[in-house]
Amino acid sequence: MKLRSPLRNFIGLAIALTAGCEHPAPFHPGEGGAGGPLIPGSIAQLTYSPGQDVIPAWLPDGSGFVFTAERRDRADHDRCLAFMPDSGGPITRYVCSTSAADDTINVFDEAAMLGDSIAYVRASTERFLPGLGPDRQALVVAPLADPKAARVLQQIPFTTSWGATYDAISHVAWLGPGRLAFIGEHVTFPRPCSSCIPDTVRVGIGLVIADVGGAAVVLTRMPDGDSASSLAGSVNGDTVYFTKNGDTRVFRRTLSTAQTDTLLDFVAGAARDVTVGNGKLAAVVGGIVGSATSPDRGGALFLVAGGVPSQIGDTLSLYRRPALSPDGNRLVVSAWLGAPNGDLWLFQLP
Secondary structure, eight states, X not given: OOOSSHHHHHHHHHHHHHHHTOOOSOOOTTOSXXXXXXXXXXXXXXXXXXSXXXXXXXXXXXXXXXXXXXXXXXXXXXXXXXXXXXXXXXXXXXXOSSSSOOSEEEEEXXXXXXXXXXXXXXXXXXXXXXXXXXXXXXXXXXXXXXXXXXXXXXXXXXXOTTSOEEXXXXXXXXXXXXXXXXXXXXXXXXXXXXXXXXXXXXXXXXXXXXXXXXXXXXXXXXXXOTTEEEEEEOTTSSEEEEEETTOOEEEEEETTTTEEEEEEEOOSSOEEEEEEETTEEEEEEEEEOOOSSSXXXXXXXEEEXXXXXXXXXXXXXXXXXXXXXXXXXXXXXXXXSSSSSOEXXXXXOO
């Protein structure tokens, strides 16, 4: 790996991030022992579900995290929000649209939490006669104690005041009370062959700031955020770290000064899924990168700490959506190793 202006970029990165401070069958609540992963270690597998366990996000105090868990123990295979303690162990609660399987496939994902609030994307699709995309989809905010008591912020798809049309939303992040950032995406369903099952391809179009504290939600296009593939916000809400489709760089936008610069360049492969926490940065680099006709299958996992980048984890696995804890001491990430489903892994960081 080669970084641009190594010493200055690495020192700047450490200062900026610190200043910005920032299962055979699925587990059921109460299962899995007193606490901690099934097989403890500095790198530990947290879930063993035959379904997908993806998109983790930390609670504001770092006491645990939430992720999207596919309920393969239910006929409708809903994807629910699942809460787990910071060191792993049994799922403490599920948040699903319904308490039992029904005729709709419901999906809760892209969760982001701040204080006692949670923002997430919810979608639903007819189970027996499904279309290619969701029948209903919305960005919502709710009390963390009762995520189903949600206020709809934005129905999806939608067209913005600046003329962009978004089919989906991803990488939801808080930039302080009453303010969110997210990536608006274009979604297609290509078929590799005439008889093949259609795939789902999501491509980032632009980065959006949403002021949600008032009665009306106000959306603003973030300059320089076109073609964004991931984002992360600083704790003070004034800095947005982001990546772009097919680009090897991580960018930094300071909102108060309206300035964007290049934080670092991984050079070796396209960077995405950036996350920051207490002076550390992690991202997925290279691997099977998505395009306009094929989905992102994941890549290598890199950590930048103390100005030093290093690849961590199994070099044979493909990783997606890492999440650094607020104190920067833990990282949770989805990993695929030859299996069609992703499981969560926990990294204890120095």
